Amino acid sequence: MALAALAPEGGAFISVARYAPNTGGSSAEFALTVADAWQGDGLGHALLEKLCICARAAGHAALDGTIPAANSEMLELVTHLGFVRTGHDGDTISVARKLWGPAIPPIARFD
Numbered sequence: 001m002a003l004a005a006l007a008p009e010g011g012a013f014i015s016v017a018r019y020a021p022n023t024g025g026s027s028a029e030f031a032l033t034v035a036d037a038w039q040g041d042g043l044g045h046a047l048l049e050k051l052c053i054c055a056r057a058a059g060h061a062a063l064d065g066t067i068p069a070a071n072s073e074m075l076e077l078v079t080h081l082g083f084v085r086t087g088h089d090g091d092t093i094s095v096a097r098k099l100w101g102p103a104i105p106p107i108a109r110f111d
Contacts, residue, residue, distance in 0.1 A: 001054055001058065002018035003017045003054070004016050004017075005038075014034065016031075017044075017048055017051045018030065018032075018051070019055050019063060021060070022064070025060075026062070027060055027061055028055050028064075030048070030055075030063045030064070030065045032051075039073070048078070056099040056100055061099055062096050062097060062099055063083075063099060064096040065096075066093070066095075067093050067094075067095060068092055069091050069092060069093050070091070078095050078097070082097050083097040
């Protein structure tokens with residue numbers, strides 16, 4: 001599953017958020033990229049939040065990912081969206097977020 005954002009003028013890709021099911025299918029791994037010129041305006045937040053909604057609707061119990069430890073903005077974003085740190089391996093930090101169950105923070109709807 002992938003979500004993309006296109007520039008209003010010219011239609012170039014400016015952001016992509018995607019997930020792919022992990023082995024067993026109960027969880028999925030996410031990735032997010034936002035073009036430098038579009039960072040800091042909430043685009044990554046909106047796409048990752050929508051990705052969580054889509055993954056939950058597809059029946060995944062959790063999303064997980066690996067983030068470079070030096071990417072403090074991304075670590076701040078995922079923490080704000082309810083992800084928790086689950087590991088550290090050299091220069092990367094693993095994060096995960098439960099998508100359903102008793103301890104889920106509310107997420108916005110994009111209808």
